[in-house]
Structures are given as structure tokens and as C-alpha cells.
Amino acid sequence: MKYFLNQISREWKFLLAQKYIVVLLLCTLLTSGFAVFSGLQEVKQQNTTIERLIEADRLDREQAQTKHANVGSLAYYSFHLTYEPPSDLAFAALGERDIYPWKHRIKMLALEGQIYESDAQNAELAKSGKIDFVFVVSALSPLLIILLFHDLFAHERSNGRFDLLVTAARSTFSLWGIRSLVRFLSVLLCLMIPFWIGAWYSGVGVGISLVVTLLCVVYLAFWMALSLWLGNKGSNAPSIASRLIGFWVVVAFIIPILGDLAIKHQVESPKGGDIVLTLREAVNDAWDIPKRVTMRAFVATHPQWKEHVAVERMFEWKWYYAFQQVGDQKAGRLSRAYQDAAQTKYDYAGYVSWLSPPLLLQRKLTRLANTDAIAAFNYEKGIRQFHSELRAFYYPWLFTSEKFTKEALVDLPVFQPVSQRALKKSSQLIENKVTK
Amino acid sequence: MNGSYWSKVFTIAKDEWRYWLRSKLAISVLTVGLLLTLSSVIVTAINTHQLAEARASLQHDAEHRFAEQPDRHPHRMVHYGHYAFRTPSPLSMLDPGVDSYTGNSIFLEGHRQNSAMFADHRQGTALTSLGSLSPAFIVQVLAPLLLLLIGYSSISRERESKTLTFILSQGTSFFTVLQGKGLALLSVVGLIMLPMLGSGVIAVSQGESIAIVSSFFVGYAVYLLIWVLLILVLSSVFSKNSDSFTTLAFSWILLCIVMPRIASSTAANTVPAAGKLETDFAVLAELRQLGDGHNSADPAFAKLKASLLAQYDVATIEELPVNFKGIVAGASEAKLTSVLNRFAEQRMANELAQTEVSRGFGWLSPMVAIRSFSMITANTGIEIHHRFMRETETLRFDFVQALNKLHAEKLSYQDDANRGKSLKDARKARVSAENWRVLNAFKFQGDSANIRLSRSVMATLQLLIWAFGLCVLIRIIGKRVQ
Numbered sequence: 056m057k058y059f060l061n062q063i064s065r066e067w068k069f070l071l072a073q074k075y076i077v078v079l080l081l082c083t084l085l086t087s088g089f090a091v092f093s094g095l096q097e098v099k100q101q102n103t104t105i106e107r108l109i110e111a112d113r114l115d116r117e118q119a120q121t122k123h124a125n126v127g128s129l130a131y132y133s134f135h136l137t138y139e140p141p142s143d144l145a146f147a148a149l150g151e152r153d154i155y156p157w158k159h160r161i162k163m164l165a166l167e168g169q170i171y172e173s174d175a176q177n178a179e180l181a182k183s184g185k186i187d188f189v190f191v192v193s194a195l196s197p198l199l200i201i202l203l204f205h206d207l208f209a210h211e212r213s214n215g216r217f218d219l220l221v222t223a224a225r226s227t228f229s230l231w232g233i234r235s236l237v238r239f240l241s242v243l244l245c246l247m248i249p250f251w252i253g254a255w256y257s258g259v260g261v262g263i264s265l266v267v268t269l270l271c272v273v274y275l276a277f278w279m280a281l282s283l284w285l286g287n288k289g290s291n292a293p294s295i296a297s298r299l300i301g302f303w304v305v306v307a308f309i310i311p312i313l314g315d316l317a318i319k320h321q322v323e324s325p326k327g328g329d330i331v332l333t334l335r336e337a338v339n340d341a342w343d344i345p346k347r348v349t350m351r352a353f354v355a356t357h358p359q360w361k362e363h364v365a366v367e368r369m370f371e372w373k374w375y376y377a378f379q380q381v382g383d384q385k386a387g388r389l390s391r392a393y394q395d396a397a398q399t400k401y402d403y404a405g406y407v408s409w410l411s412p413p414l415l416l417q418r419k420l421t422r423l424a425n426t427d428a429i430a431a432f433n434y435e436k437g438i439r440q441f442h443s444e445l446r447a448f449y450y451p452w453l454f455t456s457e458k459f460t461k462e463a464l465v466d467l468p469v470f471q472p473v474s475q476r477a478l479k480k481s482s483q484l485i486e487n488k489v490t491k
Numbered sequence: 492m493n494g495s496y497w498s499k500v501f502t503i504a505k506d507e508w509r510y511w512l513r514s515k516l517a518i519s520v521l522t523v524g525l526l527l528t529l530s531s532v533i534v535t536a537i538n539t540h541q542l543a544e545a546r547a548s549l550q551h552d553a554e555h556r557f558a559e560q561p562d563r564h565p566h567r568m569v570h571y572g573h574y575a576f577r578t579p580s581p582l583s584m585l586d587p588g589v590d591s592y593t594g595n596s597i598f599l600e601g602h603r604q605n606s607a608m609f610a611d612h613r614q615g616t617a618l619t620s621l622g623s624l625s626p627a628f629i630v631q632v633l634a635p636l637l638l639l640l641i642g643y644s645s646i647s648r649e650r651e652s653k654t655l656t657f658i659l660s661q662g663t664s665f666f667t668v669l670q671g672k673g674l675a676l677l678s679v680v681g682l683i684m685l686p687m688l689g690s691g692v693i694a695v696s697q698g699e700s701i702a703i704v705s706s707f708f709v710g711y712a713v714y715l716l717i718w719v720l721l722i723l724v725l726s727s728v729f730s731k732n733s734d735s736f737t738t739l740a741f742s743w744i745l746l747c748i749v750m751p752r753i754a755s756s757t758a759a760n761t762v763p764a765a766g767k768l769e770t771d772f773a774v775l776a777e778l779r780q781l782g783d784g785h786n787s788a789d790p791a792f793a794k795l796k797a798s799l800l801a802q803y804d805v806a807t808i809e810e811l812p813v814n815f816k817g818i819v820a821g822a823s824e825a826k827l828t829s830v831l832n833r834f835a836e837q838r839m840a841n842e843l844a845q846t847e848v849s850r851g852f853g854w855l856s857p858m859v860a861i862r863s864f865s866m867i868t869a870n871t872g873i874e875i876h877h878r879f880m881r882e883t884e885t886l887r888f889d890f891v892q893a894l895n896k897l898h899a900e901k902l903s904y905q906d907d908a909n910r911g912k913s914l915k916d917a918r919k920a921r922v923s924a925e926n927w928r929v930l931n932a933f934k935f936q937g938d939s940a941n942i943r944l945s946r947s948v949m950a951t952l953q954l955l956i957w958a959f960g961l962c963v964l965i966r967i968i969g970k971r972v973q
Contacts, residue, residue, distance in 0.1 A: 075734075075737060075738075079741065082741075082745070086749055089753065089756075090756075093756040093757070093759075093760055096760045097756075097759065097760065100759075100760075100763055104765075104766070104769065107769065108768065108769060108772075111769070111772040112772070115772055115775060115776075118779070151617060154592070154610070154613060154615075155613055158766065158768050159768070160768060160771070171608050171609060172605060172606055172608060173594065173606060173608065173610065173613070174606065174766040174767045174768040175592075175593065175594070175606065175607075175610065175766075176759075176764070176766070177758075177759070177764060177842045177845050177846065177873065178589040178592040178593040178610075178873060178876055179588075179589055179592075179755075179846050179849070179866070179872060179873040180755040180758055180759055180845060180846070180849060181589075181592050182588070182589050182592050183751050183752065183754065183755045183849070183862070184620060184621075184751075184752055184755065185752060185755055185756045185759065186749070186752035186753055186755075186756045187756075190752065194621055194748065195744065195748060195749065198740070198744050198748070199744075202737055202740060202741065206733060206737075291732075292732075292733040292736070293643060293644065293732050293733055293736035294516055296736060296737075296740065297516055297520075297640050297736075298516075300636070300640070300740065301519075301520075301523075301640075304633065304636070307621050307622070308621060308622045308633070311618035311619060311621065311622075312618070312619060312622065312623065312624045314616070314618050315615075315616050315618040315619050315623075315624075316534070316624065318616050318618075319616070324614060326545075326609075327596075327608065327609030327614070328549060328574070328576075328596050328608075328609060331598060331608065332574070335571070335572065335598075339567070339570075339571050342567060343561070369911045369912070369913070369914070369917065370911060393614075396614065397613070397614045400614065400615070400616045401616060401617065403616065404616035404617060404618050407616075407618060408618070411618075413621065414617075414618060414620075414621075417617075417620065418617075427617065428615075428617055431613075
């Protein structure tokens with residue numbers, strides 16, 4: 056044991072004596088620290104934005120509700136905020152949240168015309184991408200590992216110490232193993248310490264932090280093993296590193312780009328514009344076609360209202376909302392195909408990412424942080440569900456002759472973010488179990 | 492400097508090429524580099540062409556559909572609305588910029604400013620988050636890597652094998668050696684950029700200004716020149732190949748991979764931008780003061796009514812020669828639009844401020860400088876998205892107001908007021924379909940060459956200062972070694 060510790064402290068001193076390694080490690084620590092810091096900032100901004108929006112939304116709806124007594128116009132003028140707050144882990148994996156929306160406002164009109172509107176962030180910043188912990192680990196750390204490990208053997212060979220070292224050492228491991236271990240641990244710590252601090256600060260569970268750490272260790276170990284394996288085969292350090300960097304370029308850029316091209320070519324998707332166009336035609340035609348045609352199409356999917364669809368006046372709210380619903384039905388097929396195509400593309404990309412370790416890690420971590428496209432798809436489903444809840448709330452008031460009073464508004468559905476809904480469910484389950 | 496001086500430089504450059512052609516690594520790097528640029532140029536050109544065709548035909552369809560609508564109440568057409576599509580600029584063949592990150596179609600209707608919809612990236616695979624197959628990305632990020640992989644040892648190799656002393660002792664100055672090596676690397680730059688020239692020629696034939704296209708290429712040439720100079724500098728200051736390699740690789744990681752992202756993260760964190768959703772609340776609050784344009788009895792329009800009655804010297808709105816409902820619709824649209832525009836301008840100014848912060852990092856990284864330079868010149872930066880939003884807003888306002896004018900002048904107040912009474916009355920309150928030709932054909936044009944050139948001044952300066960600084964450094968090193 057003592058021998059082992061001595062070896063470690065020797066290798067540690069050796070490492071600190073090499074200036075460029077110290078600079079490299081310092082840069083790693085700084086970059087990882089900056090990534091975590093700016094990730095925390097971003098998440099904080101998103102959270103405060105959501106808080107402000109919830110408040111503004113409440114005030115706005117209250118005003119609409121006071122101003123309008125008729126249930127039809129009340130529904131018309133009431134907006135509803137939907138949102139998906141960032142998870143605790145989002146600071147480390149900002150993911151696709153700058154491309155897919157995480158906040159959205161909808162009302163009782165046809166949903167297909169509203170759901171594709173996006174409150175996008177600055178496109179130029181989204182294009183260049185932000186720096187987050189996932190980026191530092193998946194894209195950057197392989198390069199750092201390459202720089203640290205490619206010349207482990209070659210360095211000593213070119214200095215002429217190789218044979219001497221090999222003969223003097225007790226075993227191969229006591230020399231190269233410990234030297235690698237010390238370098239590996241130091242780069243790992245430089246990467247992970249900022250993450251652990253960030254995770255502690257934003258309340259990430261120990262389990263999840265461990266999973267992330269484990270994934271990172273495996274990933275970094277892969278790159279270290281690769282560097283050592285190639286490094287042992289050659290004697291010219293730069294040419295070893297060139298090959299390693301070439302491999303990195305292939306798996307980080309080339310394979311994903313080719314995969315992207317192939318998937319886009321393979322998966323047919325309706326044009327997004329056609330969805331809204333179909334909806335527009337449907338909704339506008341409704342004004343010109345006989346009202347019973349609309350009502351018939353409405354009753355086909357909502358048979359419970361078939362006794363209440365007679366329209367006597369030129370304008371009635373129930374007819375108005377019925378044609379909004381029918382519009383959604385007409386555009387629905389295209390819209391589902393569009394969503395399915397997006398889902399299929401993302402699934403196929405999953406296969407491609409098995410050929411690209413950086414992307415594989417990115418996918419795993421953004422999944423854990425719930426910031427990937429799947430999270431965005433779930434959010435969209437959440438909006439759709441909420442919209443149908445709204446309809447379910449308003450339809451009885453619109454279609455029956457029962458007098459609408461504002462007291463009924465206490466039952467107005469309130470949007471629950473998808474992630475919190477799951478939480479609620481599980482805590483309810485636990486409660487149920489406990490009470491049983 | 493005379494002929495024999497330059498022939499020395501050429502000999503050194505030729506020797507460097509001979510060395511590359513003998514080295515497996517250099518040959519593979521060169522081949523990969525050429526293949527990458529060539530394929531990216533071809534794929535992006537085809538892609539852009541298809542996008543342009545598709546969007547032009549969608550635009551045509553949208554205009555056609557609008558004109559084909561039957562006789563209607565003019566306000567129905569205000570809500571029927573119109574679509575506008577952004578056709579890509581010619582140079583987006585080389586740098587697609589933000590095209591796939593912003594929506595490229597927008598629905599234009601009365602009383603609202605919609606945001607652009609259906610950004611291609613929302614249907615993406617998330618595979619291209621690290622890089623895309625655009626010539627811009629290949630040249631900005633990968634070309635420097637290729638250059639350093641074949642160039643890192645250009646001086647340090649000669650030093651390590653002691654051939655440098657031999658060359659210098661023959662009367663060749665160190666500066667000449669640097670020039671020769673630089674020339675060899677520059678010829679590689681030329682090779683990498685050659686495939687791009689094709690797209691440049693096509694862009695010119697599509698009406699892009701020659702000044703813009705040439706400055707686009709000069710910008711990229713200066714950028715790659717910066718890398719050549721950096722490679723020469725770092726290759727000369729280290730005596731060992733491995734040291735110059737590590738330092739160069741590290742610089743590349745820092746300048747091309749880390750810095751661009753630090754730039755955008757810093758921009759997003761230092762200039763927080765309220766999204767459209769958030770400003771929409773403020774807009775709504777302000778709009779509530781304006782009155783509902785659908786309801787001419789709204790007290791907010793009392794003043795308008797009084798002034799109209801006075802102007803035509805009549806006692807009631809029924810006696811007015813124009814349809815008061817149409818007048819109200821027009822007046823409220825104008826007021827509403829001015830509010831909407833004010834907030835939209837604020838949002839754009841805010842986005843621009845963010846972008847400026849990110850572009851400022853061009854002083855620290857030439858990659859950031861060329862990226863902004865490239866997008867600005869190619870008409871594919873954030874400014875072009877803003878221009879699209881502004882132009883489509885003008886289009887929207889014009890057709891809505893033209894319809895409101897029809898509403899006021901071609902439809903009598905009586906007919907309009909009675910339209911809710913029966914189907915027959917509703918049919919009376921229509922104007923003929925010929926009037927739908929109020930719509931102007933829309934073809935999106937980017938910013939003019941002059942605007943773009945003046946916008947790119949900062950990025951140009953950043954590039955030039957990098958190049959100048961490195962030249963000075965080379966000069967100093969060249970003298971020192973002698």
C-alpha cells in the first residue's frame with residue numbers, strides 16, 4: 056500500500072511539473088466551471104420567466120373573465136399559459152430547449168393553428184449553440200483526453216527514457232497504470248467538480264448525479280483506452296494524435312451529418328405549412344357552407360351533443376366552436392403525420408448515435424435532464440391534452456341551455472406541466488398505498 | 492526582392508508539397524478536406540435550390556388562393572389572411588445561416604402579428620448539434636484543423652532534424668523559409684476554397700452583387716490566412732514537433748470549438764431577452780385601451796365619430812358617405828399596428844444587442860469573426876430574419892388596410908349593419924371577388940450590398956487585426972532567428 060501511495064505521489068508531482076498539462080487541466084476546470092455557471096444562469100432565467108408569465112397570465116385571464124359575461128366570448132378572450140419548467144438537471148444539459156418551445160399560450164380556438172407558433176429564442180445564438188456541461192463532456196473532453204494521453208508512451212520514447220523506465224518499474228501497471236490513473240483522475244475531477252457543485256446547488260438527487268458521473272467516467276475511459284491503445288502502437292506523438300483527432304472528427308461530425316442526411320431523405324414528412332393551410336381553409340369555408348354540414352361533422356366525433364346542435368340564429372357560439380373543432384379534425388391527419396415524422400426521425404437518430412459516442416452521451420444526458428426532443432414532444436402532447444380539457448369544460452355551457460355563471464369558473468382546467476403531472480401521480484400513488 | 496528571391500520561396504513551397512505527397516497522413520488529410528468541401532458545396536447548393544423553388548411556388552399558391560376567393564364581406568378576407576415565405580438568399584448556398592433555425596413561413600392576418608412558423612430544426616434529428624454539412628461550417632471549423640494537421644511541423648520538423656540550420660547556412664533567410672512554407676499552406680487554402688467558387692459564380696448569376704461575392708471570398712481567405720500565420724508562428728517558436736502540435740491543437744479547440752459557444756452563452760446571459768410571449772402580455776394590456784375594432788359602438792371610437800360627422804357635416808353615422816364600420820376597422824388596425832410594431836422593434840433591438848455581444852467575441856476568436864462576417868455578407872444572419880419580419884409586416888398592414896378601405900367605401904353602412912339579420916342580408920353585405928387583387932406579389936429580397944458591407948465592418952476589422960498582429964509576429968520571429 057505504501058508503495059502504491061508513493062507511486063501516486065511521485066506521478067502526481069511528475070504531472071504538476073509538466074507545465075502544459077497543468078495549463079490543460081486548468082483550462083478544463085475553467086471551461087467546465089463556466090459551462091455549469093452559465094447553465095445555472097440559463098435555468099434561473101427560464102424559471103423566473105415562467106414565474107412572471109404565470110402571474111401575467113392570471114391577471115390577463117381575470118381581466119377577460121370580468122369583462123365578458125357570455126360564455127362564448129369569455130372563452131374567446133381567455134388565454135391559457137402552458138409551460139414546461141426546466142428540470143433540476145437541466146443546468147447541465149440545456150438540450151433542445153432553445154429550439155423547441157417550452158412556453159406557449161393557447162385559447163379555445165382550433166389548436167392546429169396555434170400549436171406550431173413558437174416563441175423562439177435568438178436564432179443566431181441557437182445556431183452557434185450554447186456551452187453546457189454536456190457539450191464540455193461529450194465534445195470537448197475527448198480532445199482533452201487525446202491531448203493528455205496520446206503521448207504517454209511516445210513522450211518517454213522520444214526522450215529516450217522508455218526502456219529505462221520499463222526495466223526499472225516493478226510492473227507495467229505500477230508505471231503506466233498509475234501514470235494514466237493520475238492523469239485520468241485529474242481530468243475527471245476538473246470536469247466533474249463544477250458539475251457536482253452545480254448539482255448540489257440545484258438540488259439534483261444523489262442517484263442522478265451518480266448516474267451522470269458513471270456515464271461520464273465510462274465515456275472518458277473509452278477515449279482514454281482508445282488513446283492508450285493507439286498510443287502504444289506508434290512512436291510519433293503528433294501522428295498518433297492526428298489519427299485520434301481524425302477519429303473524433305468522424306464520430307462527432309461526419310457520421311452524425313451523414314446520418315442526418317440519410318434520415319431526412321428516408322422519412323417523409325408533410326410540410327408544416329400544409330397543416331395550417333388546411334385548417335385555414337376549413338375554418339374559413341365554415342362561414343360559407345350550411346351550418347348543419349359543420350354540425351354533422353361535429354356530432355360525428357361528439358355524439359353526446361347530437362340533441363343540441365340546432366343553430367337558429369346567424370351567429371351562435373356553439374356553431375363557432377364546433378367549426379373550430381371540425382377544423383382541427385380536418386387538419387388532424389396531416390398534423391399527426393407531421394408529429395409522427397418528427398418522432399420517427401428522432402428515433403432513427405438514436406440508431407445513428409450508437410455509431411457516435413459523443414451524440415450517444417448527449418442523448419442519454421438530455422434524456423435524463425428531460426431537455427431533449429422527447430421532452431418537447433411530451434410537452435406538445437400535454438398542451439393537446441389541456442386543450443381538450445378546456446373543450447370538455449366549455450362544451451356543456453355552450454351546447455346546453457343551462458345558464459352559465461362565473462361561479463362555474465372554479466372548475467376551469469389549470470395547466471399542469473407534464474413533469475409535475477407525473478410527480479403528482481406518483482405522490483398520489485404513494486399516498487394511496489400509505490392510506491391503504 | 493528579385494526573381495531569384497521568389498524562386499527560392501517557390502522551391503521551399505515545392506519541397507513542402509513533396510514532403511506532403513510522401514506522407515500518408517498529409518495525403519489523407521488533403522483528400523478528406525477536398526471531399527468534405529466538395530460534398531458540402533454540392534449538397535448545400537442542391538438543398539438551397541430545392542428550398543428556393545419550394546418556397547417560391549408556395550408563395551405563388553398563396554397569392555393565387557387569395558385572389559380566387561369568392562365574393563365576400565371584406566372583413567372576412569382580413570381574417571382569411573395570407574401567407575408569406577422567405578426565399579433563401581443566393582449565398583445561402585455557402586452559408587445557410589439561421590435559415591433552418593427561424594421559421595420560414597408566416598401567416599399574416601388582421602389584428603395580429605404572428606411569429607414565423609415551422610423552423611426546420613424542430614423536425615430535426617438533433618444529430619447536427621455539433622456541426623452541419625454547410626460549406627461555412629466546414630471551412631470555419633474543419634479547414635483550420637486540416638491545415639494544422641499538415642502544417643504543424645512545417646518549421647519545427649526542420650528544426651528537429653537540424654535541416655533548418657543547413658538551409659539557413661546556405662544563405663536563405665529564415666523569413667524566406669517562412670514565406671515558402673506559408674505559400675505551400677496557402678495553396679492548400681486555395682484548394683479547399685476552390686469548390687466554393689462554383690457556388691459563388693452561381694450566386695452572381697442569380698443576381699448577387701459581385702462586390703459581395705468577392706468580399707465573401709476575401710473574408711474566408713483572410714480567415715484561413717490567419718490560421719496559416721498562426722501555424723507558422725507556433726511551428727517556429729517550438730523546437731519540438733510534439734510541442735507545436737499540442738499547442739496548435741489546443742489553440743484550435745479553444746478558438747473554434749469553445750469560444751463560439753462561450754460567446755453565445757455569454758450573450759444570452761448578459762442580455763436577457765423577454766420572449767414574444769412575455770411582451771404579448773404587455774401588448775394586450777395596451778391594446779385593451781384602444782378599443783375593439785369589430786365594435787364601432789366601442790366608446791374608444793367616439794372621438795373618431797365626432798370628427799367624421801363634423802367633416803361631412805351630417806348628424807348621424809347612417810348619413811355618412813362612407814361606411815363607419817370600415818373606417819373604425821381601419822383606424823383601429825392602424826393604432827394597433829403601431830403598438831405591435833413598437834414592441835416588435837423593441838424585441839428585435841434586444842435580439843440584436845444579444846447578437847452584438849456574441850459577435851464581439853470575434854476580437855478573441857477569428858472563428859467568431861468569420862462566422863459573423865459570413866452570415867452578414869451572405870444575408871443569412873439574424874438581421875435578415877428581422878428584415879423578413881418587417882417586410883411581411885408591411886405586406887400584412889397594406890393588404891389589411893386595403894381591405895378596410897374596401898369595407899369603408901364599397902359597402903354601405905346599412906347593408907353592413909344588417910348583415911347578421913338573415914342569409915339574404917348577409918349576401919347583400921359582400922363585395923365582388925375582383926377586389927381581392929389588392930394583394931401585392933411578395934418576393935423577399937435581402938438587404939442591399941451596401942448595407943451588408945457596412946454592417947460587416949466590425950467583423951472585417953476583427954479579421955484584419957488578427958491577420959495584422961500575426962504578420963507582425965512573423966516578422967519579429969523571422970528577424971530574431973537570423
